[in-house]
Amino acid sequence: MNVLVIGAGTIGTTVVKECQKLERVETCFVLDHHASKTDSLEKTFDKVQVINDMDTVLGHVDLVVEAASQDAVREYGIQALEAGADLLIMSVGALADDELQEDLKGAAKSSRIYLPSGAIVGLDGVFSASMAGIEEVTLITRKSPQALNMDVDNETVVFQGPAEEAVKKFPKNINVAAALSLASAGFKNTEVCIICDPGVDRNIHEVHFKGPAGELVCVSKNLPSPDNPGTSYLACLSAASAVRKICSNLWVGL
């Protein structure tokens, strides 16, 4: 199987390292706007082949991993799916754009779109429980002023409202709200509260779900990635483990 990783940053590099280990992956193509990001990957990993244009490999690629930006989902997603490749999206907030979401689903006629759980936990249970109905679903995200790029001295609620607005106001920080919405009540009916807290040194996400199947409370207290304080280490590992699952014939925790 051939994989194309778009974006050779924090998450993309973790995926490339995983592809290098996976027996089923023959070639791992990598595409990034900045050559400085890809040069060392090609030198270090023998499965890696750097490309400048997705067109050159479409038709030979089984899985495209977007680990770049919401713009990259728009730029490459539909074309990749139409060429028959599966698409794994990390910039999940892009799917808050209804038109783009419909276009992506329409393009995936013979391929699949994967949305990993990223920096939160419990999406598997939330998705299952939602099948019986949803009374409420809320995400409470708590981050330090540095992580939110804000200047506050005390714990402050900086956003409270539907996920639909949260993903627009905090596009870099709230992919998790998008993933939770898509697994449960949708962008309009999923509540989000973002707290800027000078007392925390990690990104804390609490998922609260209530419905006929019961109540779920799932909490992750994420350390930053070793290479980039802005991205949770768990999000990198979520992308890499998703690729490992896709390459495996044993799927645990769907």
Ligand SMILES: NC(=O)c1ccc[n+]([C@@H]2O[C@H](COP(=O)([O-])OP(=O)(O)OC[C@H]3O[C@@H](n4cnc5c(N)ncnc54)[C@H](O)[C@@H]3O)[C@@H](O)[C@H]2O)c1
């Ligand atoms: N789902 C989640 O839980 C979750 C968690 C963290 C980050 N993310 C998202 O995943 C994406 C990647 O995160 P990261 O921390 O690895 O970012 P990063 O900044 O470390 O790396 C992104 C890389 O993508 C490249 N890039 C950006 N746009 C591009 C484009 N249009 N074409 C080609 N290359 C492009 C950049 O040059 C950069 O090297 C971001 O959109 C981020 O918001 C999602």
